[in-house]
Amino acid sequence: MIKSLFSDDLPRSVVLSVILGVILVCLALAPFLFPGVRTVDTAARICIFIVLVASYDLLLGYGGIVSFAHTMFFGVGAYGVALALTHMGRGFDAIVVGALSGAVVSAVLALVIGLFSLRVRAIFFAMITLAVASAVAVLVSQMSGLTGGEDGLTFKTPRALTPAFKFGGELFGVKLNGKLLAYYFVFFGALVLFLLMLRVVNSPFGRVLQAIRENDFRAEAIGYRVVYYRVAATCLSAAAAALAGSLYAVWLRYVGPDTTLSMEIMIDILLMVVIGGMGTMYGAVIGATLFVVAQNYLQNLMGAAAGLVEGVPLLPDLLNADRWLLWLGVLFILSVYFFPTGVVGRLRAGR
Amino acid sequence: MSDPILTLDGVFTNIAQYHILQGVDLQVPRRQVTMLLGRNGVGKTTTLRSVIGHWRARQGTIRFDGQDITRMPTPAIARAGIGFVPEDMGIFADLTVEENMVLAAASGPIDPGRLEWIFGAFPPLKTFWTSEAGNLSGGQKQMLSIARAMIEERKLYLIDEPTKGLAPAIISTMARALRELKAQGASILLVEQNFAVAKALGDTANVMDDGRVIWSGPMAQLARDAGLQEQLMGLSLEAH
Numbered sequence: 001m002i003k004s005l006f007s008d009d010l011p012r013s014v015v016l017s018v019i020l021g022v023i024l025v026c027l028a029l030a031p032f033l034f035p036g037v038r039t040v041d042t043a044a045r046i047c048i049f050i051v052l053v054a055s056y057d058l059l060l061g062y063g064g065i066v067s068f069a070h071t072m073f074f075g076v077g078a079y080g081v082a083l084a085l086t087h088m089g090r091g092f093d094a095i096v097v098g099a100l101s102g103a104v105v106s107a108v109l110a111l112v113i114g115l116f117s118l119r120v121r122a123i124f125f126a127m128i129t130l131a132v133a134s135a136v137a138v139l140v141s142q143m144s145g146l147t148g149g150e151d152g153l154t155f156k157t158p159r160a161l162t163p164a165f166k167f168g169g170e171l172f173g174v175k176l177n178g179k180l181l182a183y184y185f186v187f188f189g190a191l192v193l194f195l196l197m198l199r200v201v202n203s204p205f206g207r208v209l210q211a212i213r214e215n216d217f218r219a220e221a222i223g224y225r226v227v228y229y230r231v232a233a234t235c236l237s238a239a240a241a242a243l244a245g246s247l248y249a250v251w252l253r254y255v256g257p258d259t260t261l262s263m264e265i266m267i268d269i270l271l272m273v274v275i276g277g278m279g280t281m282y283g284a285v286i287g288a289t290l291f292v293v294a295q296n297y298l299q300n301l302m303g304a305a306a307g308l309v310e311g312v313p314l315l316p317d318l319l320n321a322d323r324w325l326l327w328l329g330v331l332f333i334l335s336v337y338f339f340p341t342g343v344v345g346r347l348r349a350g351r
Numbered sequence: 352m353s354d355p356i357l358t359l360d361g362v363f364t365n366i367a368q369y370h371i372l373q374g375v376d377l378q379v380p381r382r383q384v385t386m387l388l389g390r391n392g393v394g395k396t397t398t399l400r401s402v403i404g405h406w407r408a409r410q411g412t413i414r415f416d417g418q419d420i421t422r423m424p425t426p427a428i429a430r431a432g433i434g435f436v437p438e439d440m441g442i443f444a445d446l447t448v449e450e451n452m453v454l455a456a457a458s459g460p461i462d463p464g465r466l467e468w469i470f471g472a473f474p475p476l477k478t479f480w481t482s483e484a485g486n487l488s489g490g491q492k493q494m495l496s497i498a499r500a501m502i503e504e505r506k507l508y509l510i511d512e513p514t515k516g517l518a519p520a521i522i523s524t525m526a527r528a529l530r531e532l533k534a535q536g537a538s539i540l541l542v543e544q545n546f547a548v549a550k551a552l553g554d555t556a557n558v559m560d561d562g563r564v565i566w567s568g569p570m571a572q573l574a575r576d577a578g579l580q581e582q583l584m585g586l587s588l589e590a591h
Binding site: 204207208210211214215217218219220221222223224225226279 | 425445446455
């Protein structure tokens with residue numbers, strides 16, 4: 001049962017299984033284990049970024065295709081839901097329509113970009129995605145009538161997903177309200193999408209993708225049409241990223257260029273894939289969790305550490321909470337140095 | 352003799368600015384092992400790669416089984432019935448032996464009878480069936496590379512130096528497998544530097560020099576005639 005749920009692709013390392021199990025339990029019970037607006041928000045972001053990073057891993061780790069347009073697809077999905085909820089009213093039907101149209105538009109965009117550029121060389125694809133993503137980001141901020149421009153869009157989600165919606169009293173001291181439902185909407189949405197992607201990469205289609213990544217000419221000489229497979233992977237990955245974007249929109253009840261389309265997020269995704277381990281899917285879970293937690297809590301941790309070493313020369317300055325980006329950078333360098341194949345690659349090799 | 356399975360007619364192929372093939376004429380008869388011989392750098396590998404479509408012939412025609420494949424895309428050429436074993440083996444190192452074989456059987460599930468036959472010819476593949484192909488030894492990788500081409504029946508096999516760099520014991524395993532393939536009635540175009548293997552397997556021989564086929568004839572005749580070998584390939588193959 002579990003084997004088939006995980007598409008026969010088990011973590012293959014005891015330590016990795018334990019870590020993944022802990023992450024799963026923490027995310028599944030986050031509102032009860034770590035009650036608080038900020039912690040639950042962090043957990044929801046982790047869920048969403050796991051899907052987003054896994055969809056990028058499908059492209060980069062399994063297909064060997066470098067894209068810089070992944071946040072664009074993420075944004076298309078988020079704006080799809082935002083626009084649907086704005087114009088169709090706050091119903092679940094609007095979420096479905098918005099998410100599906102976001103996924104379809106993303107897949108079509110990926111198809112067009114892919115057919116134009118993947119025919120030639122994968123590097124052109126990277127360059128074209130960069131250009132298209134920048135163009136779309138500018139377009140979104142310019143078309144303020146539709147997209148709210150730089151301010152973005154604030155919208156209402158279905159009442160059942162808002163804090164105002166109450167059902168029953170408390171459970172283990174946690175209020176049973178719509179925000180809790182919204183969290184589980186995000187959690188289960190992310191879980192299903194992740195397991196689906198795990199299925200894709202372990203299907204015959206995924207194997208051909210891996211073969212193409214390793215030796216595209218050889219795959220062609222066996223009889224596989226490399227372009228079709230690459231384009232299909234791009235479309236799938238784009239649709240999955242869009243669905244992650246839709247979850248994000250439902251969670252935040254806001255979309256804006258900075259939260260969904262920025263180059264910064266693109267770089268974050270790249271780092272999460274690399275830190276977690278490319279071509280493993282589970283790397284997305286580890287990478288996203290580490291990264292989002294560090295982004296949200298490194299400042300606090302450093303503040304506390306600075307307090308502890310007060311009076312010692314130099315150290316409090318170095319550990320000043322304002323220097324958190326410096327330490328994040330140091331963490332990246334160390335992780336790339338010690339885990340060149342990502343955390344997952346390292347744990348699997350060490351078994 | 353029936354019409355050849357593969358015919359190259361005045362094929363010219365460039366790689367960047369280099370003119371590698373300069374009018375290759377070659378015929379591969381059906382159900383025979385055709386050897387492609389010659390010194391290093393005369394265009395043997397390029398000839399195979401031009402057939403499979405990795406390098407495009409600039410001029411000339413390549414006909415396979417009655418069909419002009421000169422401008423066809425590589426996957427279509429492969430699906431028309433050509434199995435290719437490249438010199439660099441091209442195995443998928445991150446995938447298991449099993450996954451490599453499943454991928455190679457591009458037209459459907461693996462035929463169990465054929466797989467048993469391959470296991471018989473290359474026992475290590477059975478032993479390491481679920482191991483990552485990247486962990487195999489050089490000889491085992493070569494076995495896998497040939498097995499991948501053999502897993503489905505093809506009309507023609509293009510095999511590039513299958514014994515290169517292998518230990519003598521593995522070379523004889525390789526030769527035995529190729530002999531079995533031949534016994535099944537396969538047509539094979541084989542590039543081989545090991546003259547003993549060439550002599551044992553080849554029916555006809557084609558010797559290339561400077562981007563052309565300069566001599567064609569029965570392998571037995573070439574094997575007998577040390578003077579001819581010296582003249583064609585610039586070395587006495589009797590020494591081998």
